[in-house]
Amino acid sequence: MTVGVPQVSETVSEGIALLTNLAEKGEINPWDVQVIDVIDRYLSKLTPESNISANDDFTNLSQSGQAFLYASILVWLKADHLANSESSETNSEISEEVQIPEAETFETPKIPLKLEQQLRRRAVAPSQRKRRVTLQELIDQLQLIKSTIEDRKVRPRPRKTSSKAREQAAREIAELAHQENLVDTASDLEKFLLERSLQSSEGCFEFDRLLELWSSVLQSKAENEHTNVQINSDRVGVFWALLLLSAQSKVELSQEEFYQDITIRTISSTSEERSVLENNF
Numbered sequence: 001m002t003v004g005v006p007q008v009s010e011t012v013s014e015g016i017a018l019l020t021n022l023a024e025k026g027e028i029n030p031w032d033v034q035v036i037d038v039i040d041r042y043l044s045k046l047t048p049e050s051n052i053s054a055n056d057d058f059t060n061l062s063q064s065g066q067a068f069l070y071a072s073i074l075v076w077l078k079a080d081h082l083a084n085s086e087s088s089e090t091n092s093e094i095s096e097e098v099q100i101p102e103a104e105t106f107e108t109p110k111i112p113l114k115l116e117q118q119l120r121r122r123a124v125a126p127s128q129r130k131r132r133v134t135l136q137e138l139i140d141q142l143q144l145i146k147s148t149i150e151d152r153k154v155r156p157r158p159r160k161t162s163s164k165a166r167e168q169a170a171r172e173i174a175e176l177a178h179q180e181n182l183v184d185t186a187s188d189l190e191k192f193l194l195e196r197s198l199q200s201s202e203g204c205f206e207f208d209r210l211l212e213l214w215s216s217v218l219q220s221k222a223e224n225e226h227t228n229v230q231i232n233s234d235r236v237g238v239f240w241a242l243l244l245l246s247a248q249s250k251v252e253l254s255q256e257e258f259y260q261d262i263t264i265r266t267i268s269s270t271s272e273e274r275s276v277l278e279n280n281f
Contacts, residue, residue, distance in 0.1 A: 016139055018042055023135050030135035035075060038138075039068075069145075186241040190250055192217060193266045207262040211238060 019038065022028045028038065192214065196205075205213070242264060245251040252265045 015042060015142055019135060019139060028135070032132040033135050033138050035133060035138065182237065182240050182244065185237055186244040189214065189238065189241045190245055193245075193251065193264075197266045204263055204265045207239075207264065210264055211235060214238060 018041070019028070019033070022038070022041070023030045028034070193205075196213070242251060242253060246253050250267055252267055254263045254265065255261070
C-alpha cells in the first residue's frame, strides 16, 4: 500500500496538533514526553466504529500504518542515543574503578594480573539512565520524517525483461506483420500476372523483369491515388509471394541451373476467373 504525500502531511499535522493539545492540557510534560504513551493515545483515536464505511476503514488503516512507522523511527532514534550514551558512561566508570599501580612501584609481573580482583563490584545493577525527550525535539523529529517521506519519489518499479525476450517478441511481431503483408502481396501479384497474361502473349517472366514491372505498377497506383503508400517491391517479399502462389498451383517456378535466373509462368486460369477479371476491366 502506497501512501501519497498529501496523506503523509495530513497525518503529521494531526500528530503535531495532538502533541500540542496534550501539552496545553497538561496531560504530558513538554520536557519529558513519553513517546509510547503518546502513540497509544493517537492509535486509540483511530479505533474503528461500528458504522464505519469502507473508505473510512482504508483511511484509518493508512493512518495507523503511518503512526506505527513514526513510533518505530522515534523509538529507534531514542534507543540508539541511549545505547551510545550508556556505552560512553560505562567506559568512563570502568576507567575510574580500575586501580593501576603507580609507575615507580610497578614491575613487570611474571604472572598476568588478576584484573577481576581490582574491580569493585556492585551489589545491584546500575540504574538505567534515561534521556528525556522534549516536546520540541519530538515535533522536530516528526517534521524530519515528514520531509524525508515527501522527498522520496514514488517511482513505478520497472519490469525487468531480458534482451532475449525482447528480441523474440520483436521477431514474432515482425513475422506476423510480414505474413499479413505476404498474403496481400500474393493476392495483388496474382491479379497482376493474370492481367499481363490477358493483355499480351507474355506468359513467362524472368524474376528481375517481374520486379521491374511490379515496381512500376505500384508506383503508378500510388501516384493515381495521391497516397504515400509504402511500395512493397523488395525481392524477398515478392519471392515469398511467388512461393505462396506456387504452393496454391497458380504459378510455376522453374530454373534451368542452380543459382541462375528464375522463370515465372502463369498457370492457365479457368474461364470463370478470366471472365471475372475481364469484367473488372
